[in-house]
Amino acid sequence: MGKIHTYIRTTMVSGLVLLISSCSNTKYLNEGEMLFTGAEVKIESDSIPRKEQKELKENLEENLTPKPNSSFLGLRPKLFFYNITKEPEKDKGLRYWMKYRLGEEPVLLQDVDREFNREILVNYAENKGYFNATASYDTISKNKKAEIHYTVNPGAQYKLGLVEYEKDTTLINTEIQKLTDKSLLQTGEPFDLDVIKAERERIDRNLKERGFYYFSPENILVQADSTVSNDHRVDLNVKLKDNTPQLAKEQFTIDKVIVFPNYSMDEVKLGRYGIPMHIDTLSGYTYENIYVVDHENKFKPKIFDRALYFKTGDLYNRSNHNLSLSRLINLGVFKFVKNEFVVSDSVNQKFDAYYLLTPRELQSLRLEALGRTNSANYAGSELNLNWTHRNIFRGAEQLKVAVFGAFDVQMGGPKDAANIFRAGANAQLSIPRIVAPFRFQSSSAFVPRTNISIGYEFMNRTELYTLNNFNASFGYVWKENERKEHDLKILDITYISPANITEKFDSISANNPFMQRIVEPQLIFGPVYSYTYTNTMLPKKNTIYYRGRLDLAGNLAGLISGGNAKEGNQKEIFDVPFSQYAKIENDFRFYHKLNDKNSIATRLIAGVAYPYGNSEYIPFSRQFFIGGSNSIRAFRARTLGPGSFDPRTLDNAFFFDQSGDIKLELNAEYRLNLFNFLNMAVFADAGNIWLVNEDPDRPGGKFSKNWLDEIAVGAGLGLRMDFSILILRLDLAMPLRVPYFEKGDRWAFDKIDFGNSDWRKDNLILNIAIGYPF
The missing domain is CATH 3.10.20.310 (membrane protein fhac)
Known part of the structure; x- marks a missing residue:
């Protein structure tokens, strides 16, 4: 406890020193200089309601310039760092970063043009209908600090x-x-x-x-x-x-549509394509009233017919203009898309539409090396080699092939927990249209796509087992607009084949059917549909994100075969029982912006998976998991649930493999920008997973009327360093309610003991991650 007290005293003294130092920023001012601390507007009017006065006051203050130095809890740390850092010799390095990135130059009273601001206030008021507005100002100064009070008399609004x-x-x-x-x-x-x-x-x-x-x-x-x-x-x-x-x-119509799919700026400099010029000199060809100049024959003309919404004789309209450009960009094969309209017949009001398209590099090869850690005490690395061809069949079809290898090593935590090695490859062909026996019409700016994928993953859990995972899918992705997206996999197939099951695993799982199901052969196939709605890209005070997913596996096969696992009549395909279940999950997020530096983010996840017909259980790979850096952060990944079951009673090798058929999770964060790239969060997480059917090997795991009493709760503090290209997140969390403790003793407030090293080791969970949790 002595060390803790010493640490607290040191922290308090350091904070006091920073406080005193921050408050003495004025000592760095030159003779005659005064620090500008802000401006306030007062409205004087008997005819304007108070609510209207308040709104007018806020808008007037927003138009004042310059703004004073940013402050935090009444202090100005950015100004402090500027003042204590010597002038750097170069426009780079630590000293430059400290003074001009972390720090902020002082805003002085002499920087404020008070007469200009007075005129701004009058002009703004008159623009809002207060035609006889007047304004005056007064400067209040003390101890080398100054603030300005503006008084506005707006008069009656017209x-x-x-x-x-x-x-x-x-x-x-x-x-x-x-x-x-x-x-x-x-x-x-x-x-x-x-x-x-x-x-x-x-x-x-x-x-x-x-x-x-x-x-x-x-x-x-x-x-x-x-x-x-x-x-x-x-x-x-x-x-x-x-x-x-x-x-x-004049009202214009489209005369000719001309496409240059291999356009470059050099060709303009050389005068190869002059605009306008006669079509018969361009050595192109006509396809569906579109003239294409593609000397290298890189692209099929059909892609332009699908993307362009202008035809000869059409009346010009801005919607089709923007829609055509957006669809050309969304093909993913052009780096730059430029459009020009040139008058071809001024008498009859016609112009030609030119599309100047600069292709991207059609092929790319990228090597990625990743390092990672998680709250389950695993650390590891992953290596990815990705090859992409953006125009594999000359119709803007994208082929992506990836090969990867990864390993995760147990660093501390429960002993004998197996290390994990993964390797595999996958390929995806994305076609910029709906390939189907029916006609699909879309007027969206986003090109609909048909996706075909196939992949294989080898996973070895050392000393326990190996799983071979084969997967393939065929489906469609389309967007109604920038907010609504649909993803329908007509067929999504997964085949899991176990191998190299060790005697150690057999001995551990001999009396535990749940563990045995981890290495059972699994055949899962059926349609999967997901819908996403978001308006988080809009500059609004309140924004939302929603993603719903429906997974229907083996339904048609189960209906035809009449399989019934509970009655011992389980059907097989290629000697492997196929899974039959329905699964739905929902992810809803709400973001409330308090101001430019403060916001609140919340998330609700709810899902249920129900096995029936040919399956008695949900396949392990399709169940829900909870805990970890993007979930309930006070509990390590997959160590929570189901229900009130205590996973610590299991062998250490399976401590991190808890799963369930029902999931409920609620998260909330208060996010605060401290300064520049440094952000802080205060968060709370709650939730759990449950089973649909009773499992004698995991007592307390089934969902019941007592589910509310089995909710886990955690809370903590986080630091987020936003470096633009990535966000590094550090979240320190501790459990406040543990569902597998005895009833009546699940709240953990009375057990909190920061001075106890064993308590800190067992309860303080540090999550290191990239990006926000939601």
Whole structure:
């Protein structure tokens, strides 16, 4: 305990020194300099509701510049590191990193243009309809620190009165009149310059869908008149500018579609392909109204017919323009995709569409060496050799072949736990279309794909057994949009063949059917479907991620054969009983952004697998597992469950092999950015796995009405170093509730003893991982 107390005292003293040092940043200032500590806006108005005042105040403060030095708990550690680090001689090295990456240059009062900010506040208020706004400022200084107080008197906010769209007989005006029923400018709404800009962009967006390629939002003029009444109302008149170019008023159709699939910037410099130029000089060919210039004959023209949504005679629209570009990019075979429209007939308003495509390297070879560790006390390495051909049959088909080898060695923990060696190879052919006897129509920007894969893995658990794993699949992947993805494997086959089962394993598992099932031959086949929805890529305060998966194995074969394992009528294929079960799993995540530095992340996992017909049990490889660095981090991987079963009663070699048919897991994290690349998390995990059927060798493992009493709970702290190219994660967790302890004694708060080395060894679990857990 003495050492613990010494450590605590040392930590407190160090923290106090850092606190004092951080607070004395002003001692580094020169004579006459003052540290800028922030600005505040005060709204003075009797006519604006408090909620509206609060929102206006926040928006006004957001527009002030510059921002003061970042702070943490009232301190400015980044400024502190800048001040204590000498000026580096070079723009690299530790000193440069300390001063300009870890540190932050002081923001001084002299850096603040107070009059400029005052004008910004007035302009913003007027843009939001407060036409008679005024603002003033006052500087408060003390002890070489200064803050600025701005006072804004916005006056009454003007509302929209009459909104008119000026009419004439031109074609473009006729199209604009068709858009007025969905105008963003509505009588009675507050005057808002941002809404006016959005309305101009809406009109422009819709006109581009109607063939007006050369139109621009700047061609629209919105005239405001606030003198028509005395009740703070402003009338708007929306019209085309008088100087709008004639080309912007024309509605264009597609004349010719020309594709250069081997385009490069050098060819432009050399003038090989001049644009525009006559098609008959390009030495290409026509396929389905698309002219292809492919002198090297690298690509089948069908891929362009599927990807391009423009045909000769089509009215130009922006949706098909963007859709074509996106699908060309999603083929995965072109590094750069460029599109140009050149007027070919100005009288009849026609232009040619040129697609200038720069291919990627069609073949690549990559060697990867990985190191890893996990909470089950295993450390290991993996070596992968990957070869990719992105255009194997000239139709943008991707062939990927990988060969790998890996080993995991037990480092401490239960003795006699077997080391693991894995090796294998796999190949996947991805075809950029749906290969099926039916026609599949997709208007998505993402190219649908047919995937065919085959693989083999050899796994040797030293001194115990060897498993040969053969797998193959055929299926489709398609995306409705960037948020929704479907993955349907029409057939997913796995065949597991055991070998080299040792006498040691036989003696350990002689009286344990659960262990024996690990090395049983397994034949699993059937469809697998998964659906993913996510909007986490959007800049929203609340975002979600959901992935659902349905696995139906042996259903048709079981129905035809009439197999029934419980009645001793189990059917076989090639002398191996085939598995029959239904499995569903759901992964739901919710992210709430508090501000730029703070967020909350939560995850719920729920799944169930039910064996029937030809199977009495779920195959070991298809069961659920829990624990580890991406699950309940206070328990080592696969050492928890099922239910209240105590896995410590098993032989050490199988301590890490607990599995179940039902899984429930809940995780929550509070994530905080400390500074730059360093992030911290406070987390809690809860959950368990259970069995569908009773297992006499694992008492307490079956799911029952007492499932809530068998939930495991863990919590901890984590550090995450975000280096952009990778995120290194360190999570230290401890169990708060252990389901295999005696009833009434499962909460572990009273057992926490940081001063006890044995307790720390058994209960503090360090998880080292790459990336976030969810």
